[in-house]
Every structure is written in structure tokens, then in C-alpha cells.
Amino acid sequence: MPVLANTFLFVEPDDNYLNFGSVPMHQIVEANKQPGQDITELTGIDANPDKIRQILATKNPMVCSMIGHGSESVYTVQNLAPLLHAENPEELTLMKDRVVLLTSCLTATTLGPALIVAGATVYAGYKKEFWFYTGDSPGSSRAVQSPFIAEFQLIASLLRGKNTGEARADQLKKYDEEIAYWITGEGKNHADASELSRILELNKSISVFLGEASVSPSPQAGVLGAQINPAITFGVASIPIAYMIYKALA
């Protein structure tokens, strides 16, 4: 069965410091989701391999965006439970035809390429350590969210109807904006601005995108959000109303 457009799975574990990433992921999904999209967020203890497999089988999402701890060949979810092994074809096939976004360390070296070989249309992840700042509590400040604001721009743009290539370009641009915020922007005199700018530079330098740049997981959102002039939309929507008024008058 082909994967379903407009269907997204977000995996948001919250243990082992992962809530620093899952809190902003949830906020970004909420801020960017569009009408008509089928969105599943598996959070906390629900972010486990069984539930993820169940959603993949029943909803068949085109996009799987997941945060978790990783190594060269293994990606894990809640309780460090492994979900994907590079050497396990059955697990890799779970991601066939999907856009797979793994916010984790190191998976771009082995697991990411293995996913592409197994048929994933896109893999995005990191070839070395993905760093983040834990100086404040999760979600409580721009400082703790900043590395994830840049990282999750990719999903924000996909939700808003961009294709994978455009979303990747937006992500890299957002990295530059966040870096500038801490070096020369409003955040430059924050007590930990030095570390934050470096964390963002490090993450950007090891960010990897593999696969197709022309996949549009949510094409309708792009049409509604960017291509149709609002005046035309209003005009088209007014036709049935005008007809009813005409009929009533007649």
C-alpha cells in the first residue's frame, strides 16, 4: 500500500533528557499543522517501538519525524528501546517510501544510508554528536529551544506544504538565523551566548540530508498556504452564496 500524503507521525520520547527536544517538537507541530492533515504524536511512554509500528501499519504516514538517542547503526526511542538497526532489513523496510527525519546523534554514518538503500525517499539526521543546551528547564527559554528551533524548521516547512528540498533549504537558513541571533543579534549578550552559537554551528556542520528533494508530503497545504491568492479563494467561496441569494430573490 502506498504511503499516505498529508499523514505525519511525530515520535516524542521524554526521558533521558529527550524532553528538551520533544517539548519544542510538539510546539512546532502545533504552530504549523494545517487543516486536513492527519497528525499522530506519540509522546512519553507511548513513544515505544510497538506503538510506532502500530501507527506505521494503520495510518501509513508519509513523514516520520522522530527524536531519540542514536549511534552509527541504531536509533532508539523511549527508555532507550531500539527501533531501527542498520543491519536489520525488516526494521529498515518499515521506513520504505517514507520521509524519515531522525533527530539523533551519528545515524547519518550508517543507519541513514541503509534506510535510503531500503527504500526511504528521504533521510535527514546527523553524522556526529547533535548537541543541545540544558542550562534551563525544557521549553522554558529561547536558549534551550534554539538548537531544536533550527532542527525542526524542516518539519515546520513540510507541514506548511513545502517539498523536501525547499524544507531543507529553510532548515539551513534557520540555522544561520539562530547562529546570528547569538553572535550579533538580540541574544548576543546572554550569559551563555558563546556556547549556544557554537552548539548551533556544530549541529549545522554535521547535518545530513539524503534522498529526493522533490517529495511533497502535504501538497494541499502548499496550495492553500502559498499559491492561491486570498481574493480568489474568497471569490470562489462566494459563488454558492451568491447563487442561493439569487434563488431566494427569484
Added chain:
Amino acid sequence: MSKELVARWFNKISEAEKDLPLLLSDGYAYTPRMTYTEVMNESALGTKLQALIESGRFGTSTLEEQAIAKVRLQQILASKPDKPMFATLSNKVFTARELMQEIESGTELGSQWVTNEIFHMTNIVRVR
């Protein structure tokens, strides 16, 4: 580049960056604040340092760049509280002191920060 443009460069970068060694000339390292003072005083050293900023360069050999990068990171991390501030998505958490140990020991994680610091220095010199 005029003195005013060097002043604009100096004012644009963060306070934290102004006292980190950045430019190398004749075997000595200079911070942006020292550079600003020398350029404003129109000294011979100021002229050399200004030329480095104009060309977007900061140093000479790779060894010197690495040494300066380590000093800069040491200076940044030394003042931080002894609490976990840095984490990775491979389930590692570090205090500033622990991260400094990684850098001084030359581990893969520490080397990642040193390499990035050289890139960061380039970014700072090229701020316009």
C-alpha cells in the same frame, strides 16, 4: 576598511567575544578589544590587525589556530557553574569542566569543538 568600519565590527560582536584571543600577528594573539584600541590609536600594530580583519583572516599555521581555539574554549568554559549544561542525542551530559576535559584530552567529542572553534573564529572575523 576605515577606522569607523573596524569600530562597527567591534560594536557588532558580543561582549563575550571581545576578550577572547582572535587575531595573530608576529607570534602574539590579540583580542578584538586590543585590536580596537590599537586601530583607534593608529599604531603600526593596529594597521596590521586591521589588514587581517579586512581580509577575513585571523591566524597563520594550523597548529597556532588549534592552540588559540583551545585557549578560547578554556576561557569560555572556565567561568561556568558546575552543573550539566551540555547534552548530546547519544545520551551524554557534560558540565563545562567535563567538556573542557574532553577538549584537553583530544577526544573525538573535544576535537569536534576545537574544529568548530576555528570555523567560529572565521565567522567572527567576517562579521560585517
